[in-house]
Amino acid sequence: MEADERYRALADLVGAENVLRDEPMARHTTFQIGGPAELFVRPQSPEQVADVVRYCHEQGVRLRAIGRGSDLLVADRGLRGVVMQIADNLAHIRILPDAVVYAEAGATNEEVSTAALGAGLSGYEFACGIPGTVGGAAIMNAGAYDGEFAQVATSLRCVTPEGELVDVSAAQADWSYRHSMMDERGYLVVAATLQLAPDDPEEIRARIDDLTRRRAEKQPLEMPSAGSTFKRPTGHFAGKLIQDAGLQGLRVGGAEVSRKHAGFLVNADHATAADVRGLIRTVQERVLADSGVELHPEVRMWGFDDGE
Ligand SMILES: Cc1cc2nc3c(=O)[nH]c(=O)nc-3n(C[C@H](O)[C@H](O)[C@H](O)COP(=O)(O)OP(=O)(O)OC[C@H]3O[C@@H](n4cnc5c(N)ncnc54)[C@H](O)[C@@H]3O)c2cc1C
Structure with a gap:
């Protein structure tokens, strides 16, 4: 009953075609894992984002935002409340004067780096292979190869928890x-x-090609994953610690420590979220025993009893 009312209220705000019920999160995460979201909404404008946030705030409904789901492990039993996707539904990119780029939060990092290349602007190459959105990058200050989001972002348009x-x-x-x-x-x-900087397009393209090649060489991009599973522990590299502990190829159910890059846990064969969760725990225990270093997940875990 309550769910029906919420569905109708959200449909009024963003249009019925933009509200899904019991939407499998496996469709929206790069792990290709995750049970159903009770309500899944795709707002079509910043104002609609604010409307949905305000509604959830006023009704006391749990609201979670996702972009491309490239840093998420969603529990098999799914998520209660509302999941709001900010992806291709809010993804315009505008090149402005003075090397400024305005990107809606659902634009992917690849789209922004490609648009910047097209305009002869440098500074976003670092992010070309990070398979998430501008919103996801802003939230966690995504970074790679000595670049990070904070180096180029000058301001954000946001919606507060009150809408x-x-x-x-x-x-x-x-x-x-x-x-x-x-x-x-x-x-x-x-x-x-x-804020980017003008540069020779050939040089920008060469940097993008180089980073793309380096990722493909080192990372298991052919397998579903959420990238580096653990944060970088101070003074160490998670992948090296996992490799030194002899854990490459270790499996729990269908989840596996990548043989190509030990820092990645991959969905090797129809893994469940419980498999990945179990493998994360095992890796943490074995690395702690082997090196004395505690690993903390970088991947966000949603819908588990002890998590969010
Ligand atoms: C193959 C691979 C390689 C990767 N390499 C890197 C890397 O080099 N560097 C790196 O930093 N990360 C890397 N990642 C992880 C991931 O791509 C980044 O963390 C990315 O920034 C997540 O963006 P997303 O849109 O997918 O966010 P999601 O996974 O959808 O969400 C992640 C978090 O951001 C929040 N969020 C998302 N969008 C919004 C929004 N618009 N407003 C508010 N909150 C929001 C969510 O609530 C959640 O808490 C990699 C992942 C994969 C699969």
Whole structure:
């Protein structure tokens, strides 16, 4: 009954065609794992994002945002409440004067780096192979190959947990390694302004090609995963610790420690979220026993008893 009412209220806000019930999260995560979301909404504008946030806030409904689901492990039993996707439904990119790029939060990092290349603008190459959205990158200050989101973002358009549209400056965003104010306070990101720099398109393209090649050589991109499963422990590399502990190829059910890059746990054969969760625990225990270093997941785990 309650679910029907919520469905109708959300359908009024964003259109019935943009609200799905019991939508399998396996369709929306790069792990290709995850049970159904009770309500799955795809707002078509920043104003609709704010409307949905305000509704959930007022009704006390749990709301989670996702982009491309490339950093998520969703429990097999699924998620109660509302999952709001900000992906290709909110993904315009505009090239502005003075090497400024305005990107809606659902644009992928690849789309932004390609648009920047097309305009002869450098600075976003680092992110070309990070398979998430601008919103996801802003939330956790995504980074790779000495670049990170905080180096290029000058401001964000956000929705507060109460449903107000606000501008957030880079200083207010308070970025550090995989951290932001928005993540801490539950702000949603609807757009970002990036300051890039003019450069020779041939050189930009060469850098993108080089990073793409390096990723393909080292990472198991042919297998479903959520990238590096663990955060970088101070003074160490998670992948090296896992490799040194002899864990490559270790399996729990269909989840496996990648043989190509030990830092990646992959969905090798119809893995469940419980398999991946079990493998994460085993890796943590074995690495702690082997090296004395504690590994903390970088992947976000949703819908588990002891998690969110
Ligand atoms: C093969 C592979 C390689 C990867 N390489 C890297 C890498 O080099 N560097 C790196 O940093 N990461 C890497 N990742 C991890 C992942 O791509 C990044 O963390 C990415 O930033 C997540 O973006 P997303 O849109 O998929 O977010 P999701 O996974 O959908 O969500 C992740 C978190 O961000 C929040 N979120 C998403 N969108 C919004 C929004 N608009 N507003 C508010 N909150 C939001 C979600 O609530 C969730 O807490 C890799 C992943 C894979 C699969």
